[in-house]
Amino acid sequence: MVVSKTKYEASEAEIKELFSLHKVGNVTEIATLGDGEFNAAYKVTCDDGVSYALKIAPKEGSKVLSYEINMMESEVFWYTQMHEKTDIICPKVYAFDFSKKVIKSNCFIMEMMEGEPLWAMNFSEKEYENVQRQKIGMLSKIHRITNDRFGYMQMGLMDSWYEALKYMAFSLVNDCKELGKDTPDGEKFLSLIDKYEKLLREVPCRMVNFDLWDSNVLYNAGIGKICWIDPERGFWGDPVADFITLGPGQKSPLSDKQKELDIYNGMAKEKIRLTKETEIRYALAVCYLALIEEVEKYVRYEEDDPTYIRNTVDARDMYDMAFGIL
Known part of the structure; x- marks a missing residue:
């Protein structure tokens, strides 16, 4: 298992508050997701049975490379480009939050893809x-x-x-x-x-x-x-x-x-x-x-x-x- 120095560990309370703030749903289940070495990712299921992927940029104060600073804003942009200009299958972004008020790092909520x-x-x-x-x-x-x-x-x-x-x-x-x-x-x-x-x-x-x-x-x-x-x-x-x-x-x-x-x-x-x-x-x-x-x-x-x-x-x-x- 790869141990990364950069991953943000979100609390259950933070995730529930974020989903409530953006009116996505009432959270009932949270599980870590993926094997990425940089961002943190969670599978979040709401009371309507729908699951979402929550992606969180590295924790505050993490040492990252110059090009990685504010990279998550770029990711949301690229998803938008693919949805607007191609027929490529990729997740829809339902909400993004770069305020750092609830989760103290940039994050966004997207469609949970099958596969x-x-x-x-x-x-x-x-x-x-x-x-x-x-x-x-x-x-x-x-x-x-x-x-x-x-x-x-x-x-x-x-x-x-x-x-x-x-x-x-x-x-x-x-x-x-x-x-x-x-x-x-x-x-x-x-x-x-x-x-x-x-x-x-x-x-x-x-x-x-x-x-x-x-x-x-x-x-x-x-x-x-x-x-x-x-x-x-x-x-x-x-x-x-x-x-x-x-x-x-x-x-x-x-x-x-x-x-x-x-x-x-x-x-x-x-x-x-x-x-x-x-x-x-x-x-x-x-x-x-x-x-x-x-x-x-x-x-x-x-x-x-x-x-x-x-x-x-x-x-x-x-x-x-x-x-x-x-």
Whole structure:
């Protein structure tokens, strides 16, 4: 079991008061929900028999990374974007509360979705292929959602992907330094962003999820469809970045994902071709994920925690693969 330093532990009284305040219902049952390592989540059932998911941002005073500050407001925004602009199945948000008056942290109440996370399913080969097509189809839909400024909304948007990615990376390097740690790989990544400035300034601005792991997708066996949850780590940026979670995963180059690219291009309005330029854009996105994993371990876990060790190994493998391309 992963022990996180950031999770808010809400009391029964707090949850009941929150649901009453927002006129959602009278709470009869509360249970912890999910295996997330950052936010707290609860399944809350009311006296009408309806269950809801309550999600709570990290507790007051928790050490979080720069881009994670006020990230929950971004999550509510991304759910709204998907409901308004796509037919992607994802939870409806019934109420959000960023006042910190009842629960002393940002929180929101959303629809409790049916299904199990993909990692928990025992799919046949055919079922697995169908689910992967659905995942890729969801990405093709969010990539139709455009903006004219880049980056995380909670950090301030920039005029180009070059400026946004550099600021996102610089903020993590700075977070690392403030924690008393050095990140030579992070510094190297910053120099590579400058090296490819011209290319990055030409990148289109799209909704990017950047977190489409199997733990963030539920499978509803009754209807044979998947549901998208936890989009809080999304940003406005390079759609190529979303291929990190597909196929053989984050430690493999884009060239190992031709099958996924072909499926995507069969669904997408704007195709993503495997070129030297897209390989570079993808490798820079992998570096960014590696930097996140490298730095977040210092604020989330103790050094002997298996997840701390996992992050260390994953980041090293991602850097090595990406630096080899760049």
